[in-house]
Amino acid sequence: KSRLASVEQAPPDPILGVSEAFKADTSDLKLNLGVGAYRTEELKPLVLNVVKKAERKMIEKDENKEYLPIEGLASFRKATVELLLGADNDAIKEGRIATVQSLSGTGSLRVGAEFIGKFLPGTTAYLSNPTWGNHRNIFADAGVEWKYYSYFDPETVGLDFEGMVKDIREAPEGSVIVLHGCAHNPTGVDPTKDQWKQMADLCIEKNHLPFFDVAYQGFASGSLDEDAYAPRYFASRGIEIMIAQSYSKNLGLYGERVGALNFVLSDKETATRVLSQLKRIARALYSNPPVHGARIVAEVVGNPDMFEEWKEEMQGMAGRIKTVRQELHDHLKEIHPERDWSFILRQIGMFSFTGLTPKQVENMTNKHHIYMTKDGRISLAGLSSAKAGYLAKAMDDSVR
Numbered sequence: 408k409s410r411l412a413s414v415e416q417a418p419p420d421p422i423l424g425v426s427e428a429f430k431a432d433t434s435d436l437k438l439n440l441g442v443g444a445y446r447t448e449e450l451k452p453l454v455l456n457v458v459k460k461a462e463r464k465m466i467e468k469d470e471n472k473e474y475l476p477i478e479g480l481a482s483f484r485k486a487t488v489e490l491l492l493g494a495d496n497d498a499i500k501e502g503r504i505a506t507v508q509s510l511s512g513t514g515s516l517r518v519g520a521e522f523i524g525k526f527l528p529g530t531t532a533y534l535s536n537p538t539w540g541n542h543r544n545i546f547a548d549a550g551v552e553w554k555y556y557s558y559f560d561p562e563t564v565g566l567d568f569e570g571m572v573k574d575i576r577e578a579p580e581g582s583v584i585v586l587h588g589c590a591h592n593p594t595g596v597d598p599t600k601d602q603w604k605q606m607a608d609l610c611i612e613k614n615h616l617p618f619f620d621v622a623y624q625g626f627a628s629g630s631l632d633e634d635a636y637a638p639r640y641f642a643s644r645g646i647e648i649m650i651a652q653s654y655s656k657n658l659g660l661y662g663e664r665v666g667a668l669n670f671v672l673s674d675k676e677t678a679t680r681v682l683s684q685l686k687r688i689a690r691a692l693y694s695n696p697p698v699h700g701a702r703i704v705a706e707v708v709g710n711p712d713m714f715e716e717w718k719e720e721m722q723g724m725a726g727r728i729k730t731v732r733q734e735l736h737d738h739l740k741e742i743h744p745e746r747d748w749s750f751i752l753r754q755i756g757m758f759s760f761t762g763l764t765p766k767q768v769e770n771m772t773n774k775h776h777i778y779m780t781k782d783g784r785i786s787l788a789g790l791s792s793a794k795a796g797y798l799a800k801a802m803d804d805s806v807r
């Protein structure tokens with residue numbers, strides 16, 4: 408008998424488990440709207456042209472495969488923080504930022520959670536209700552207690568701003584508040600600029616530490632600057648913030664695991680010490696980050712021609728998602744006009760939070776071969792114009 412016989416089966420991942428079920432389905436009708444990964448109109452994965460170009464350059468330069476420094480590739484670290492906060496940002500000029508390249512959004516969040524567990528013991532992290540399924544595990548596994556703050560109002564299919572303010576005001580002084588920088592996952596509902604301003608006031612009042620999760624910069628609106636509004640605004644107010652960045656979606660580098668964790672701090676000396684501790688954490692977790700994706704980002708962001716080309720390709724992706732969003736809405740309105748589907752158009756980013764119940768989601772999958780997460784979220788990035796009508800019919804069937 409194994410000494411590990413008492414180890415229980417872990418539950419399947421709520422998002423990646425959907426992909427596994429999708430793979431096992433043999434129907435021609437099947438459609439995977441579970442995972443948030445961009446697909447072309449032909450429903451194929453996309454490698455951006457600028458990425459291919461950057462990779463060809465790397466081959467030409469005959470780059471080696473030596474270890475990176477613990478904190479990552481210097482040119483990447485410079486590029487990533489400038490992309491996030493704007494190259495002329497005061498905090499950058501004043502050297503008040505600690506940046507480590509890490510393992511995409513997830514790894515950056517985890518290093519941040521480890522830091523909180525180690526240096527702010529007893530601090531609770533507040534997560535939006537609902538949130539991306541992995542946030543809870545990331546904080547819990549780092550030994551950081553988490554709680555929810557109100558976020559989504561199913562009645563209006565919009566933001567419950569009053570509830571959000573109330574919960575964040577009632578959180579103990581100095582709590583960590585995890586905020587989605589843009590394109591909230593799974594709801595697609597973001598605060599307005601005025602609401603961000605009130606949120607910043609509240610974080611100052613309560614001395615909270617906002618931790619932005621920026622997984623969709625450029626992917627929500629198509630503009631890198633527009634999508635970075637919230638963390639830039641908070642930084643401009645002199646609030647100390649943490650920011651996790653991911654290049655999975657906006658550069659399509661999913662499997663390369665490229666991202667960063669940034670701390671914007673009040674002074675340079677603190678930034679230097681924080682960086683030293685982030686390196687200490689990273690060294691024990693994974694030693695140093697992968698080099699390939701970091702070189703791609705540094706090349707694309709650092710080269711003006713390629714940067715422009717990237718922005719065009721990103722707008723292409725964001726535009727295609729907006730198109731299928733509109734088409735899904737129009738099909739639904741046509742076949743089921745008595746119901747209000749306008750929330751689909753109000754939502755931002757890769758996802759639509761449909762309001763389908765777990766039972767209705769079961770019907771979508773079992774009867775229509777449409778795979779999505781149980782919370783009723785669909786990834787519009789996995790939908791084509793050709794399949795929008797089919798999806799609308801299945802949704803209509805499921806809610807009737």
Ligand code: PLP
Binds near residue numbers: 510587620622652666
């Ligand atoms: N944060 C949010 C809100 C996400 O939706 C995702 C990806 O789906 C991530 C972080 C991290 O993804 P990755 O680790 O691939 O960068």
